[in-house]
Amino acid sequence: MLKNKWLYAGLFIFLFPFFLLINLNDNASDIANQNTNLEDVSNAEMEKVIELNPDIFPMRIALANRYFEEFNYSSALPHFMHVAQNSEDLELKSLALAQIGWMVHDSGDTITSLNYIEEALSISPESLLAKTYLGIILIQQEETRKEGFEILTFLKTDPTLSNEDLEIIQEILSIYEN
Incomplete structure (x- = not known):
């Protein structure tokens, strides 16, 4: 009986990583197939996801850019500001600052808008x-x-x-x- 116990334990130790690897690969392919195209997601759905996950910066930028393109600056600004203040991704931070700068320019404050844009360029000169x-x-x-x-x-x-x-x-x- 003891011999069988060790045999089963050995088989388990040997086979477990194999089954784990297969399972992880299957799960990874399932996740890869579940990528969401943000064009298919409404603004309200994105707002809800962002409310639950405030630091989901790429989605914030996507939503803010939607609002920006609609000239709905009052809805875009909080998202761009959150990214500018909290993201460690320099490209996203620079993009957010540039967009804020343009919105400020559109409101008629050229000096402040240039400050935002120059800050964007100091973060990402290109x-x-x-x-x-x-x-x-x-x-x-x-x-x-x-x-x-x-x-x-x-x-x-x-x-x-x-x-x-x-x-x-x-x-x-x-x-x-x-």
Whole structure:
């Protein structure tokens, strides 16, 4: 009887990791297949998830950007602020600060907006979004127009710039060329 007990224990110790590995692989593939496309999730559903998980920064950014695109700045701002104040991901923090800067600019406070955008650039100096916002804001001011023009002209050469963004920059430059 004792011999069988040791045999079973040995088999268990030998086979358990094998079955565990198989089970973990199956679970991992199930999880991989359950990735949620945020385009299929409503704003209300995202708000509920964020309420339960306040530090789910990528979802906060996705939701805030939805509000931002709708010009619903009062709903976007708390999400961008939370990310800017709490995220350790420098790219997300920079993006949030740049978006806050643009919303502040839209409200008419150029000086404060530039502070946010410059902070975004200090965190992520290569941020296309922050550079674009900076160029657009500067080109609109008589005293900084040349600097804004130079920034936007330089951005046109960036190969990572989307065609849509390139068209916007070219349109802005054509307005201020003379």
